[in-house]
Amino acid sequence: MTTRNILIIGILVVIGLAVMYTLTASDNEEVYVENIQKERERQFKYLKFNIDSPLTADQKRDLNKLDYYSIDPKYKVRARMVPVEDRKMVELPMTDGTVEKYLKHSFAEFELDGQKHMLLLLQAAKESDKRNFFLAFADATSGIDTYGGGRYINLRQDGKNSITIDFNLAYNPYCAYNPDFACPLPPKENIMEIALEAGEKDYKKE
Template sequence: MKKSNYILLIAVGLVVITAVAYMFTAAESPESYVEKIEKERERQFKFIRFNIESPLTEEQKRGFTKLTFYDINPAYKVKARLLPIENKKVREVPLTDGSKQRYIEHSFAEFELGGRTNKLLLLQAMDETDKRNFFLAFADATSAGETYGGGRYLNVRQDGKNSITLDFNLAFNPYCAYNPDYACPIPPKENLLEIALEAGEKNYKE
């Protein structure tokens, strides 16, 4: 199996976990919210450290002790307006190895953060069976500094008729941040943000 396909495998798992864990976040206490984010980060660490499908080599695993994250900040969990694209097209998204992966350009998520209105393109896998699930690849002012230069990912799920929640505390690195042998989707030009999203996973350093 091509290594880029592993991205889709972990994406499916993350979507399911996120959907179940955060369905009722709006009614949660701040303490419960922080606890759930911490549990997800622990799950992510264990996957990278121990799972057979981890992008780390066996040599990397031996010296791997933690993932690095920004402090959990509820301000980076935002409710975005869902702006559907009327004439949906197939986008060939470039991967880091020069190949391409096909996604559907589904909609835009528009939200207020960093003192401005931001808009991100939501992509949908060609074989996605649940049409409420989307893939979001983005880069921001922290990219190539505190966070991975190739951008970060979110797997998001529509949770309202015309809205969707984007929780950047859950932003995670693509596999190629850990191992350049993997091929990862590059964020589309629409998703290069000027603001700094100081939330989620930081850059991996051996």
């Protein structure tokens, strides 16, 4: 991944975290849905118009919308953070065959539809804020309704041993729009058998 790619991701992380603060602070479902919609609109405008967008000029011209599942508050879950016993750096494979280093930090344990789940939380090697985490996952929708290479969520620890995961905020890696970008693939711990029908769907050029 180039320095430019890292810079773009860093900018999105900062913006995304600000949105997350707003979303987690509100218990009003109408306000919650409105905030999700605003974030989706911001994401579209960034890809379509921003000078730092990963899209080429031709790709920006062809981008008319992003496709999402309907917003469902049940996909916003509270997870318990369980530290990884042997916390170490691991190399995640990238879509271009290279690797990117991340710290295996914690497992997020949560319930969804009465079932218990566990996902691995990662931290980028150069992450300065130790409350920020990166979640890359794939599920039963991957390669069908959603991007085959999985989806991402940027997370911020909001409790001593807990974190909020909102799958309505799941977004596509840049390589879903521009194959020239290299994107990390989800670790094996985050390949889920259930269908997470929340967040962004696969990008299909019209």
